[in-house]
Amino acid sequence: MSTSGVDGTGSDNVERAGGGHRIDPLTGSPTHIVAHRQDRPNLPDGSCPFCVGGSEAPDPYEVRAFTNRWPPFPDGRAEIVLYTPDHDASFTDLSAGQARKVVDLWAERSAALGARDDVSYVLVFENRGPEVGATIVHPHGQIYAFADVPPAALAEFATGGMHRGFDADAIGDRLVSNIGDWSAWVPAAAGWPYEVLLAPGTSVPDLPSLDDASRDSLGVLLVDIVSRLDRLFSAPMPFMMWIHQRPFDNRTWPDARVHIHIAPLLRSPGTARFVAAGELGSGVWFNPVEPAVAAAELRALSS
Ligand SMILES: [Zn+2]
Ligand SMILES: [Zn+2]
DSSP states (O other): OOOTTTTOOSHHHHHHTTTSEEEOTTTOOEEEOOGGGGGSOSSOSSSOTTSTTBTTBOSOOSSEEEEOSSOSSSTTOEEEEEOOSOTTOOGGGOOHHHHHHHHHHHHHHHHHHHTSTTOSEEEEEEEESGGGTOOOOSSEEEEEEESSOOHHHHHHHHHTHHHHOOOHHHHGGGEEEEETTEEEEOOTTOSSTTOEEEEESSOOOSGGGOOHHHHHHHHHHHHHHHHHHHHHTTSOOOEEEEEEOOOOSSSOOTTOOOEEEEEESEEETTEEOOOOHHHHTTTOOOOSSOHHHHHHHHHTTOO
16 A cells, blocks of 8 residues: 555556546546546435335445445445434434444544555545535445555655644644543644544544544534534534544554544535635635634534
């Protein structure tokens, strides 16, 4: 496994990935061309495929992971994770025990996919709400298992930010909530209004390495944070969530610390925060909400 996805010249990557993986010669950014995904149904016909008895969940379950039927990657390297058999539940409806089952499944699938020779990085994530492209309302997330360590993960190692750690003193008035060893705060340089970062206080590299108590805390804190986001504008908050963890490429990554990013889509009730040309064209974020103010608003929404 190599980590050359960012600076590869292209030919090697294109060949290895069967033509779908390309490197833009202008920017060096990797793109997977996944034209076959255009055929996937926007909304499946009839009954929900994720409910018990549905096409993707024939048997009763509490949590469930399975290969994505419309995968961006071949060979079972894309999975769907079902959080609950309850179609109408929200993440915020999950009990502490059920949230813990979700965390355990994320950890189990990270370890299983990460152990494969053709996988260097396991990205656990969720797109919540039709505004960010979720086509099925049944509570679920996804996992992509990358052949190479993706640029966004590599960039965090390059900054040394994880090596310096997530310093509780520096978080200060941007802290939103903490449970057990896990804290949630608005980053000082948040690019998204109401962006939240979650991490444990101790140095744990990946989901499978989290101990019993830390998994419990993470589950409860995630429910707490999503609940605050839902109450912020009195409507379910559409968001993108992703988990960064140690690359599973058999190299040592002493700085790796598991953490979770949540990027809520709205900046005020009913108003989306669009990523605009000035930002895409410059690579510089412009955030209209002061992070300390965002944190204070979210803190005030304790249940
Ligand atoms: Zn369902
Ligand atoms: Zn990160």
